[in-house]
Amino acid sequence: MHALLTSKWTKVALFLLCLVPLGALVWRGFHHGLGANPVEFIQLTTGDWTLRFLIFTLCITPFRKLFHLPDLIRFRRMLGLFAFFYVCLHFLTYLGPDQSFDLGAMWKDVYKRPFITVGFLGFVLLLPLALTSTAGWIRRLGGKRWQILHRAVYFAAVAGVIHYYWKVKSDVRMPVFYGVLVAILLLWRLFDWYFKRRGSAGVKLSAQRLPADPAS
């Protein structure tokens, strides 16, 4: 598993896999597969994939710890940047076809409509994270500060879910589904943080409590 996760080719394969949603959209575009309202189709699809990639990104830390796969860290930046990539496409469908590239009209819309405001907020939160995703920026900011900054992704994910929930007319199944996933991933972090704090206060105690495995 370690060899697989650290292989250069795994990263290349994952990169290509992350491009599949875009590829599918392009393929549909050339095969009359975007439906009667192509702009809306692209907008909804890129919005969906933004949320999915945010969720994938948020899965990395819990999966590393739960499944003892520390090497998964190699993929976190790529997944996060793909979330940013898809949110950029999503935002472009709004700025272009919806607002005719009229920035004045866009600001009014962002100001006036809560569902747009919260979606825009999520997008803006991801901007500095994408910019500071390089090794150089981690060094310049220092690990601790970089980590604090990148916790903004939690708020971006929550903003994305609220954006989706406020957008639908009456069938809330999908936004609720994403909401539950994000909630699980954030709650896991809260518990992890809480038990780590308690754990570090009583290391001895917990070490003593470890059950002896007779088979070993």
Place this chain on the structure above:
Amino acid sequence: MFIRNSPDLTYADVTLKSVYLNRRKFLGTIGIAGAAALGGHRLYEWLASPQTVYAAAKFDNLIKSPFSTTEKENSFEDVTHYNNFYEFGTDKGDPAKNAQKFNTSNWVVSVEGEVAKPRKFTMDEILKLASLEERIYRHRCVEAWSIVVPWIGYSFSNLVKLVEPKPKADFVAFQSYYDPGQMPQARWAGIQFPYVEGLRLDEAMNPLTLLCVGMYGESLPNQDGAPVRMVIPWKYGFKSIKSLVKIKFQSKMPPTTWNLAAYNEYGFYSNVNPNVDHPRWSQAKERRLGEIFKRPTLMFNGYGDQVASMYNGMDLKKYY
């Protein structure tokens, strides 16, 4: 198959289309089977938009209506694969898939309430009640998209005159067909069924208000509200109730489905109005299907000359 004004053909003949449909389905299945053999059935289904071919009864000798717009019609494909018909699912593509087996044979529309002559109409009676016209209307959805559709039908007032409303009848309530057995997806829609709508009597009597039995020269496809629906072109699309089974004349303003779901977002009148936004999005512009950028929305969807006088003195911001 043609429905001329010949009495020997009845609406039951229309249902023969299922034979035709199955043939098409079979041909389609061969193609899909090929893809499945390659182990990519699901992927194929996901990637390729299903191109369903509908066969329906054709109407001819249709009267061209002076109310028709000269704007470019949307394609039949678009109008039959981009539907809001929540009984069959909330995704725009759901009704085309899920309404295929919807049974509309032996359809009866019951007219009741404050009328001198309450009665039930069979589809044959509805088809012969007045001369069928083709009316090419703009259709503006509350979600800020629009289409141009060549509907077939006649002014609803023709039916109203037959049942003779009493003076008390100030409103008309409409009800859609609902059968959870045939519409299992409806339970996820988040709105109440059966779907209900309503009009003021003067709105119902306006010549633009269409009792609609077809489109594009044919009977209505299931996903577009077969076999009979309303079309009220100056109001948002959700007012144009589909698969109509009950019409009730009454003195009280009837409840309407979307108003019950969110009263602050969808009013009883729901006239197309670019100056009154939906609380969550602007109604100033709309995307005509087939276009990329949005175009300005017209007051009363461009039907002001025929309908604006009905709302004289009314604050349309209050009565949205």
